[in-house]
Amino acid sequence: MSKVKPLLVLLAVAVLAGSLLALSGCGGEEGTTTKKPIKIGVVLSESGANEPLGKPERNAIELFVERLNANGGIKGHPVEVIIKDDQSDSNKAQQAVIELLEQEDVVAVIGSSGTGPTLAMKQETSKRQVPQVCMAAGANIMEGDITWIFRTPPTATEAGKKALEYISDVLKVKRVALLYDTNAFGTDGKNVVEKEAASFGLEVVASEGYQTNDTEETMDTHLTNVMTAAPEVILVWGTNPGPAIIAKRMRDKGINLPYVGSHGIANQQFIQLAGEAANGVVFPAGKMLIYEKVLEPGSPEYEFIKDFDEAYREKYGQPINTFAGHGWDAILIITEALKRVGPDATPEELRDEIERTEGLVGTAGIFNYSPQDHNGLSPDDLVMVEIVNSQWEPAER
């Protein structure tokens, strides 16, 4: 007996210890911290030319994840984002995404802010088969193999259709003169407008490219050129300051045609640069820009944007902007898909689930992805905005 006793004691200790371990394991089931975090890689442009895009995107993504984890994460698993800066450089973006995919075991990546870095990342995510949600709007991102890439901002396609619809249905004119910036943004718009105009019953009677930094006088020559085609509306597709110079010269020369712009001027800077001449300019923009004026309080979109607006202001002391919205939407789309498919999803399962995203309310509109459409938005997610007394107002319909 005396020989058995130590063995029994040992056994008892082992059982006790085991049950203690099991207990502590049970305790862990209820908390949030001991579960394995879900890693999501983020590459964006916090410095370089796209800094004004990357900074608010990062702010939004960090705020979103902070709130998500405070509410228990995804079925108890916290979400961890690993953010890298590509300095607005395609090579650095590619390097960053390779690091994320090979060293960090991420289930999805977000990025990047600009079209060039996004394309560089697309190469790697397609090769390694990890879903990517980008915040850049270049048309060529969705050329070729789109299996692994999704995007959040509205593109020239949605904005162009919206603007053409407005010209045809509200202005009720036919002859459009197009002035476009010869940069990537303007050329995207030009292609959409020239391709889609006929389907809205419109005729592009003149189409002229300009350079972003053309002088007032050169812009004047472009205007003089397109005016000889006797247009009924001037459609300007570009980013500041070109569209502002054109607005000003139109006013100077007494050209009283309606001016329709692109979503590239949906910022305060256009109003500052064009001054008085900004009044009367109409352009397509996401509803977020004037959500208090175009959305019904209580509607899901209104409440979603309001919640984002308030949280962002509280944390950063700044109003929300389009780019913060793109970041917010990108992380939303991934985490919502993760909630549906479960925290243990492989990248393949997650990708398939993102593609099944339907009716998801975001800041840029309601996202509906399908195997054919990885853009997710439609022209209805945009509204036409008119500048009245240097303020954004819904364009009267």
Next chain:
Amino acid sequence: MLDFLRNCPQYLANGLANGCLYVLVAMGFNIIYNSTGIINFAQGEFSMFGGLFAYALAVSAGLPLPLAALLAVLATAAVGGIMERAMIYPLRRAGVLTAIIATVGASIFFKSLGRVFWPSEAYKVPEFTPGTFRLPGATVSRQFLWVIGLTVICVALVYVFFSRTRAGKAMRACSVNRQAATLVGINVSRMSLYSFILAAALGGAAGLISAPFASYGMGLEMGVKGFTASVVGGLGNTFGAVVGGLVLGLLEELIPGFLTVVLGVSTGYKGAVAAIILIAVLLFRPQGLLGRGMVEKV
């Protein structure tokens, strides 16, 4: 064709205004080239400083516009002077090519500096006198008169400087033969300093009147156009810049206008016009429209 002719007064007015800017920048290129043999690739960035300093002084600091404009030109001239002392002077024994490469570096540095302090897409410098007036067949802004007038004044001042002042005459001597100029007691390195200050002031003036929109990115285009104008007029020929600038400015509006309105080819790539003119001049008349050939230098 009729449409084109009807538009012509407008093209000419617009071309003249742009041409004036090119004249100022091109004169800057020529002045530096003459006294040092350097092609200053940072010349366009002087224009950027002119515009952005004017914005900072007139809008951010709230100074009266004429004072802000004057200070902006002086500040840009100072940038030119500092650049010469910090970058070109230490390289004076290293050869012209090294110094030219250094100006490329200066251009990149200036642009980055502009981006750090003025990161937005563009800044609106107030116009000297807002409003427009009508000419037969053309509508031009009142700023147009300022552009023409200030260019005439600048060209006249440069002329007086070179023909009436000791420093100006000394700089001309340097351009003919630097070694001989040294032998007669001219301080060549000081002339180099003066030429950078003068070129920067002219570039700054161009950036200032070309406003109302200034941005950190505007230097490249101003530099390319100014360089083209100076080659067209004859590199090193200070007043050839006037002809080169005006020819370039006018052709840049007339050719795309003709292509668009008469032939219906809407390109709008006026940058291509400048490039084609530059290549044509280099191929067929490398000494420029007003140049007398390279023989003089030998």
